[in-house]
Amino acid sequence: MRGLIMNHKQLLDSAYDRLLEMYGGDQTLMEVGFLNRFYQEKMILQECELYTRYLGFLGRVRKVAEEKGEHIFVRGTAGSSLIAYLLGATDINPLPRHDYCPNCHWVKFKGDGIPFDKDRLKCSCGADPIADGFNIPFESNLKSILSGYMQLTVSYAFFDEVEHMIRDEMWDQAIITLRNEDLTPTWFCFQDKEKNEDGNYILNGNSELFSKFPRITLVPDKTLDKYRELEKATGFKMKDIGTEEYSDAYFQFMEGNIEGIPMFDNCFMRELWTKLKPQSYDDMLKMIGFAHSTNVWRENAERIYDEHKMSLREIPAYREDLFNLIAQHLYKKGVYHTGLAYEVTEKARRGYYERVGGMDEETMLALFRLDIDQEYIFFLEKIHYMFPKAHGVAYLREAIRMMFYKNNFNQEYNKIILGK
Numbered sequence: 001m002r003g004l005i006m007n008h009k010q011l012l013d014s015a016y017d018r019l020l021e022m023y024g025g026d027q028t029l030m031e032v033g034f035l036n037r038f039y040q041e042k043m044i045l046q047e048c049e050l051y052t053r054y055l056g057f058l059g060r061v062r063k064v065a066e067e068k069g070e071h072i073f074v075r076g077t078a079g080s081s082l083i084a085y086l087l088g089a090t091d092i093n094p095l096p097r098h099d100y101c102p103n104c105h106w107v108k109f110k111g112d113g114i115p116f117d118k119d120r121l122k123c124s125c126g127a128d129p130i131a132d133g134f135n136i137p138f139e140s141n142l143k144s145i146l147s148g149y150m151q152l153t154v155s156y157a158f159f160d161e162v163e164h165m166i167r168d169e170m171w172d173q174a175i176i177t178l179r180n181e182d183l184t185p186t187w188f189c190f191q192d193k194e195k196n197e198d199g200n201y202i203l204n205g206n207s208e209l210f211s212k213f214p215r216i217t218l219v220p221d222k223t224l225d226k227y228r229e230l231e232k233a234t235g236f237k238m239k240d241i242g243t244e245e246y247s248d249a250y251f252q253f254m255e256g257n258i259e260g261i262p263m264f265d266n267c268f269m270r271e272l273w274t275k276l277k278p279q280s281y282d283d284m285l286k287m288i289g290f291a292h293s294t295n296v297w298r299e300n301a302e303r304i305y306d307e308h309k310m311s312l313r314e315i316p317a318y319r320e321d322l323f324n325l326i327a328q329h330l331y332k333k334g335v336y337h338t339g340l341a342y343e344v345t346e347k348a349r350r351g352y353y354e355r356v357g358g359m360d361e362e363t364m365l366a367l368f369r370l371d372i373d374q375e376y377i378f379f380l381e382k383i384h385y386m387f388p389k390a391h392g393v394a395y396l397r398e399a400i401r402m403m404f405y406k407n408n409f410n411q412e413y414n415k416i417i418l419g420k
């Protein structure tokens with residue numbers, strides 16, 4: 001088993017090979033932006049062996065899961081990395097939205113459309129073009145990379161096997177395990193084996209002490225067990241939901257048919273739906289970003305929307321929206337480094353400005369000089385937490401798949417997912 005595991009350099013090489021395979025080729029030149037993105041991430045990952053190792057590991061876990069019909073979700077920030085995508089660690093492509101031909105390798109950018117078209121034309125070579133890309137900047141992943149954090153969610157049925165895989169993968173490290181009786185979540189913290197021994201602790205009361213250690217956090221989720229049950233009962237696997245079925249389910253959403261869809265069928269989302277009248281995939285994605293009690297929407301963006309008539313497109317729902325917004329203003333002023341955008345996003349997304357009672361003057365004046373509206377600054381000062389966009393993408397995809405089952409296998413869906 002261990003013989004098959006690639007080392008750091010091999011992993012980065014294999015990510016590059018995959019990049020060439022997807023977007024390179026003999027007939028056409030690779031998009032400079034894609035190559036640039038790859039090298040930007042590589043530059044950082046070259047210094048972060050542990051994180052690169054996580055990505056290789058995650059790629060293998062996903063493969064095993066697929067073979068066994070298990071579900072895993074990487075709901076955190078790994079979905080923001082191109083190299084993660086190339087290594088199969090995530091199925092969320094962070095590049096700008098685009099179509100490409102897997103044969104001829106041409107790329108066509110799509111702006112803000114939906115990430116799939118109802119009637120896409122075949123390429124002249126006969127192949128179906130692939131629609132991909134969720135436009136997620138690499139910076140939103142930086143914090144996890146540098147601190148060596150990785151989180152993944154698995155079904156209860158798959159939990160033990162993934163735990164074994166973690167122990168097998170990290171054989172050369174001392175592993176300190178922190179968990180409560182109910183397993184949710186379990187931390188596997190890694191330390192130098194020369195100086196430390198393996199250990200087991202209760203998570204409650206100890207998490208602070210171990211919070212700086214690099215770790216993989218494993219979270220079991222019974223929803224994923226239900227997915228498997230649903231696939232078994234219907235004989236239809238989620239991964240076999242094709243573009244056509246997927247877009248049918250999506251258009252059902254557009255009609256507001258959200259009854260019985262987890263994540264959407266609740267008071268908050270219904271109210272939001274009535275108010276915002278989502279018109280596109282991106283609108284729905286934003287709604288997910290506004291959910292939960294993070295103070296992004298309620299008593300905050302809601303006010304900007306009502307009083308200042310800003311459009312949904314202008315209001316950040318995820319940390320990446322915020323980062324892109326500030327970065328765009330920097331570019332307009334001819335500034336091509338994004339340090340300020342990173343700093344402000346990083347602080348706002350974890351509620352720093354809210355906790356310390358506002359933004360410092362220097363930063364505020366810098367944002368004013370970038371012609372950023374004062375309303376945005378008030379907005380940033382109230383946020384408790386902002387989700388990564390990859391999280392929203394994964395949730396929306398799940399919701400669309402649930403819509404498919406609800407429409408096509410209503411009885412099984414009601415019984416297994418809704419429990420009625």
Ligand SMILES: [Zn+2]
Nearest residue numbers: 101104123125
């Ligand atoms: Zn083609």
